[in-house]
Amino acid sequence: GQSLEQPSEVTAVEGAIVQINCTYQTSGFYGLSWYQQHDGGAPTFLSYNALDGLEETGRFSSFLSRSDSYGYLLLQELQMKDSASYFCAAPGNNRKLIWGLGTSLAVNP
Amino acid sequence: DAGVIQSPRHEVTEMGQEVTLRCKPISGHDYLFWYRQTMMRGLELLIYFNNNVPIDDSGMPEDRFSAKMPNASFSTLKIQPSEPRDSAVYFCASSQITEYEQYFGPGTRLTVT
Numbered sequence: 001g002q003s004l005e006q007p008s009e010v011t012a013v014e015g016a017i018v019q020i021n022c023t024y025q026t027s028g029f030y031g032l033s034w035y036q037q038h039d040g041g042a043p044t045f046l047s048y049n050a051l052d053g054l055e056e057t058g059r060f061s062s063f064l065s066r067s068d069s070y071g072y073l074l075l076q077e078l079q080m081k082d083s084a085s086y087f088c089a090a091p092g093n094n095r096k097l098i099w100g101l102g103t104s105l106a107v108n109p
Numbered sequence: 110d111a112g113v114i115q116s117p118r119h120e121v122t123e124m125g126q127e128v129t130l131r132c133k134p135i136s137g138h139d140y141l142f143w144y145r146q147t148m149m150r151g152l153e154l155l156i157y158f159n160n161n162v163p164i165d166d167s168g169m170p171e172d173r174f175s176a177k178m179p180n181a182s183f184s185t186l187k188i189q190p191s192e193p194r195d196s197a198v199y200f201c202a203s204s205q206i207t208e209y210e211q212y213f214g215p216g217t218r219l220t221v222t
Binding site for chain 1: 151154164165209215
């Protein structure tokens, strides 16, 4: 089967660093995407890793290790507005995206 | 760019009625996706199109659901007849070349009573 697993909830404080992990099992692998979704909003694209290593975009970074079938999203200098759900997703059969169930991040003052 | 446009934003209907959701993708995007999101099941891909052609509809729950894309700038998702278990937020998304970078519309919150 094809699946992605990520923690359901993470809590952190403002200014801290948090890492959201994602392990995947897909038939064929084309890369790992990350999306952010605020309550009541739509998912928005954050990053995509096709190759192993770290991709940095401002305060957010994403990492991929294909040999370990593992990736993570790293959020630095956390702000209250980062409170949201974060989804990892990977193309599966027929190139359609398979989504994790999401990690709800709560940033406290 | 206006982004992906969906209508209506909210829909409340009675069981047994027909519901039609509409989507206008970003101009120039070749892929269009319809998703359903619920607390219990998360984000589910229902169907996706490439260049107006349905590629994978394996996520469509049953025959009550149908989707069309008559041209590059318009798609519909129809539920007939609707049931209370269809209550969810339905998102439309589009992408230009790849499936991994998708742009979502604001969603339609459907409530079937």
